[in-house]
Amino acid sequence: MYNPSKVSGAIAEFHSDLTAIRRDIHSNPEHAYKETRTAAIVAERLTAYGVDEVHTGIGGTGVVGVIRGARGHGVGTRNVGLRADMDCLAMSEETRLPYASKNQGYMHACGHDGHTTMLLGAARFLAKSRDFSGTVYTVFQPAEEGLAGAKAMMDDGLFTRFPIDVFYGLHNAPWVPLGSMAVRVGAMMAAADRIEITIEGKGGHGGMPQFVSDPILAAAHVITAIQSIASRNADPADSVVVSICAMEAGVMNTYNVVPREVKMVGTVRTYRKEAQAMVIEKLKLIVENTAAAFGSTGRVNFIEGYPATINHKREAELAAEVGRSVFGPENVITEIFPNTGGEDFSYFLEAVPGAYIWVGQQCEGNFPIHHPKYDFDDRIIPNGAGLLAAIAQHELQG
Ligand SMILES: [Zn+2]
């Protein structure tokens, strides 16, 4: 019988190997759909660890390692998916670490180097122990940062080629204490959508306003009015964010010309489809009618991004239960607010049940994700890898 508290101990025996892999990937970050070197390392390591099959080139650079249980697999058994993301961000590193990025303008500032390494650790353990019935699919995806690598793998037949019944993934969390993990039932991350607003008026002389339809005045009212969506239309117990993040109007060294047009872009964050639909409807009403009231024409273009990451009840509770053995009963946080960031693991959770977990790395002197001085904390590798492996074993006890 497996013992989850011993899994991370077993993985800790190859902690130094895993740390070397993590730092090598960190030095050589690769951006969305260009993770060829990283994918090659993953495929090479999986083969060396003795997994049954390694499949590459799924959804671009995605890799799947297949590990079958020694206690039977195939018909009548279950299949667990474990996921890591491999891509970096297009930003410059300022850590001055000995293993800092060698690719100018690219950096592992979200810790995906660590996620890839932890899943390799889990694969190494599972391929050796095989103390389960069923199959574990270790899924290494491209392009999590904004370019939907998870969806690309699905569109390339991930679930038909690998019949995953239940899916788990994790992310390092500099907002959760080191040595702890957090998981909750329901929303973990928000839907992250983009909005583009255009207000078209009639430009003209800034000193003769009676002859123009001022789109800047209309835009000012639109910006103010759309904040009423979160404060007056959303249920106060729900969370809705509408942010205008950039605008373009007129020419800075021309002080006396009212422009013809104002453009704005921003983001909308919601946790529920109903809230998202409400925001789309209210935005359209406010932009079109407010602009019209000022003699301009307003248009909104709503571009859906990643859906909200919604944990399934059974799987979130199972992850917490296994986590109590791995991290210690007092180190599993289930009372935590969801986060308004986006995450494309959400596509997997819309397709099959599963859970997304935060592994804490908050401590003195540590930087947030997407910061030029951020670094993944190698100390969390054994517990993160151990958690994934132990969850798979727990699911596949037959
Ligand atoms: Zn990120």
Ligand SMILES: [Zn+2]
């Ligand atoms: Zn990330």
